[in-house]
Amino acid sequence: MTAMLMAIFKRDLALAIRQRAELLQPMMFFVLVISLFPLGVGPGPETLQKIGPGVIWVAAILSSLLGMERLFRDDFQDGTLEQLMLSGAPMPLVCVVKVLVHWLVSIFPLILLSPLLGVFLNLNLAMYWALLATLLVGTPLLSLVGAVAVGLTVGLQKGGVLLALLLLPVFVPLLIFATAAVDAASLQLPYTAHLGLIGAMLLLAFALAPVAIAYALKVSQS
Amino acid sequence: MWKWLHPYAKSESTYKLCQTLLPWFSLSAGITLTIGIIWGLMFAPADYQQGDSFRIIYIHVPSAITSMSAYAAMALAAVIGLVWQIRTAYMAMIAIAPVGAMMTFIALFTGAAWGKPMWGTWWVWDARLTSELVLLFLYLGVISLYKSFDDKIQAGKAAGVMSIVGVINLPIIHYSVEWWNTLHQGATISKFSKPSIAPEMFWPLMLNLLAAVLLIGAITLKRLQNELLRREIHRPWAVKTLLKEGKG
Numbered sequence: 001m002t003a004m005l006m007a008i009f010k011r012d013l014a015l016a017i018r019q020r021a022e023l024l025q026p027m028m029f030f031v032l033v034i035s036l037f038p039l040g041v042g043p044g045p046e047t048l049q050k051i052g053p054g055v056i057w058v059a060a061i062l063s064s065l066l067g068m069e070r071l072f073r074d075d076f077q078d079g080t081l082e083q084l085m086l087s088g089a090p091m092p093l094v095c096v097v098k099v100l101v102h103w104l105v106s107i108f109p110l111i112l113l114s115p116l117l118g119v120f121l122n123l124n125l126a127m128y129w130a131l132l133a134t135l136l137v138g139t140p141l142l143s144l145v146g147a148v149a150v151g152l153t154v155g156l157q158k159g160g161v162l163l164a165l166l167l168l169p170v171f172v173p174l175l176i177f178a179t180a181a182v183d184a185a186s187l188q189l190p191y192t193a194h195l196g197l198i199g200a201m202l203l204l205a206f207a208l209a210p211v212a213i214a215y216a217l218k219v220s221q222s
Numbered sequence: 223m224w225k226w227l228h229p230y231a232k233s234e235s236t237y238k239l240c241q242t243l244l245p246w247f248s249l250s251a252g253i254t255l256t257i258g259i260i261w262g263l264m265f266a267p268a269d270y271q272q273g274d275s276f277r278i279i280y281i282h283v284p285s286a287i288t289s290m291s292a293y294a295a296m297a298l299a300a301v302i303g304l305v306w307q308i309r310t311a312y313m314a315m316i317a318i319a320p321v322g323a324m325m326t327f328i329a330l331f332t333g334a335a336w337g338k339p340m341w342g343t344w345w346v347w348d349a350r351l352t353s354e355l356v357l358l359f360l361y362l363g364v365i366s367l368y369k370s371f372d373d374k375i376q377a378g379k380a381a382g383v384m385s386i387v388g389v390i391n392l393p394i395i396h397y398s399v400e401w402w403n404t405l406h407q408g409a410t411i412s413k414f415s416k417p418s419i420a421p422e423m424f425w426p427l428m429l430n431l432l433a434a435v436l437l438i439g440a441i442t443l444k445r446l447q448n449e450l451l452r453r454e455i456h457r458p459w460a461v462k463t464l465l466k467e468g469k470g
Contacts, residue, residue: 148387152380156370165366166384169359170391173398180402201394208390212383215304219379 004089005097012101015074026067027109033059034117045122052121053131053182054175060110060135061142061171065164067106068146071098072154072217082221091214095147099213103143111135123182130185133195134178141174141202144209151216174198231308234459237450240443247443251436258430266426278336280427284434286329286350289357290392292322292438296364297389300382310446312378313453315385316368317445321438323361330354349400356395360388374453 016023037055041047075081075098084094114135118128149166156162181194230236262280269276296318303311333351334344345351364385371377454460 145387148383152367152383153370155376158370162366162370165359166363169356169363169395170387172356173391173394176398176402197398204390212387216380216383219376219383222376 001090001093005093008084008094008097009101012098013105016101016105022070023067023106023109026063026106027113029066030059030063030110031113031117033062034120038120048120048122049124049127049186052118052123053127053179053186055121056114056117056131057134057138057175057178060107060139061168061175062164063110064107064139064142064146065167068102068143068150069160069163071102071147071150076154076217076220081217085218085221091217092210095151095213095217096210099143099147099210102147103140107139107143111139124186126185126188127182130182130191133191134181134198137195137198137202138174138178141198141205142171144202144205144213145170148209148212148216151213151220153220154217155220174201177201227302227306227308230310231306233310233313233450233454233457236310236313237447237459237463240447240450244440244443244447247436247440251433251440254429254433254436258426258433262426262430267420267422269423272340275336275339278332279423280430282329282332282336283427284431285325285332286354287431288434288438289322289325289329289354291435292318292325293357293361293385293389293392296322297385300385303378303382304386309375309378310450312375312382313449314442314446315382316365316378317442317449318438319361319365319368319381319385321441321445323358323365325434325438326354326358326361330358349396349402352399353392353396356399357392360385360392364388 034055037051038048041051072081075084085091111132114132115128118131123131146163146167149163149170153163153166177194177198181191181198184191184194230239259280263277266277266280268274296315299311299315299318302308303315330351333354337346338344364381367384368377368381371380451460451464
């Protein structure tokens with residue numbers, strides 16, 4: 001079974017890397033949205049520092065939503081997903097692998113870009129480390145919970161906006177804890193509690209989401 | 223233990239159950255609502271601080287409380303549908319959803335109308351207001367997911383999953399928002415913490431709360447009946463029922 005999961009992992013990774021253009025778009029969107037904010041609210045370093053964490057997180061959520069649509073889309077359309085279900089493979093585990101690959105190829109690059117954005121928005125070093133930590137713990141949560149909604153909407157043609165409508169309210173706590181952590185860091189306060197809460201949500205999602213994703217895909221397939 | 227639930231998987235028996243319950247619900251909702259509103263708006267004493275404008279509490283608080291209970295009820299129906307594979311449970315779920323959304327909207331609207339004279343502003347990013355707003359979005363998400371599917375059985379299952387995701391999230395959202403607010407500002411909420419309410423105000427409030435619950439029940443039952451008829455329009459029982467009610 002491990003061999004099969006590894007095979008799926010490799011296949012998905014290869015497929016994703018061969019569609020590089022599609023992967024780059026959410027990243028460009030991420031950078032563009034963030035660079036609009038200094039233009040919109042003015043380039044004052046203090047303002048930027050104040051809104052920075054929130055802006056980066058909101059942009060991360062939005063651009064992860066953009067990329068999320070392709071999580072199951074191709075496999076759904078060409079029937080691979082159906083074959084996987086018929087093969088008797090444990091779907092929750094398959095879903096975890098797929099979400100992991102998706103996180104690696106379309107969200108991890110956003111994290112790699114974050115130093116640049118930290119400079120754009122004038123974050124100091126303490127804030128940047130906090131931002132990095134929240135992104136590392138928080139974005140897998142985005143992918144896991146998001147995948148449930150993607151699974152539900154994969155059969156619909158007009159899934160894009162609906163996906164945002166379904167997911168944005170669900171991401172409210174993550175946004176709050178993540179930006180609170182960076183704010184705490186900006187005041188030289190400890191932020192491990194916020195990080196711990198995001199971690200707790202991640203563990204909860206890790207326990208429940210795979211089953212829900214598998215069920216959602218089953219519903220979509222019927 | 224759950225065998226009593228099984229007959230209601232059959233849409234006809236669910237329809238009949240609704241038919242039996244509906245008059246009771248609508249009658250008692252009508253009575254409690256009339257008495258509650260008149261008592262609250264005319265006879266209950268005015269608040270010594272807020273004057274007459276506090277009377278909006280008799281609509282605001284019941285709708286706010288029931289908006290959350292309706293979400294819980296919706297998620298419960300979804301769980302019943304998922305676990306016992308009962309189709310009518312999904313219909314009940316989608317029958318509750320717009321009613322709950324409406325209650326949430328009423329709570330937000332009356333809250334804004336109350337906030338204007340009391341706080342001098344229509345909206346503050348207070349914890350309770352924010353979580354109520356997110357609740358409205360969750361309702362709208364479930365409803366629009368349901369509407370996006372043409373196959374209504376699939377739609378029910380999908381919306382069911384989403385409402386369960388929402389119900390797991392609601393406590394997290396509630397506490398995160400509360401915490402966020404206390405982190406950032408704090409002072410505005412203290413206006414919200416009510417002094418223990420006087421009995422002359424308490425009883426009309428309770429009556430209105432009861433009225434709101436009964437009203438939601440009545441509207442949901444009616445909506446469920448309509449949904450059952452719409453979905454089963456090709457079945458003999460539905461045709462018979464429609465013909466009979468058309469005559470009566």
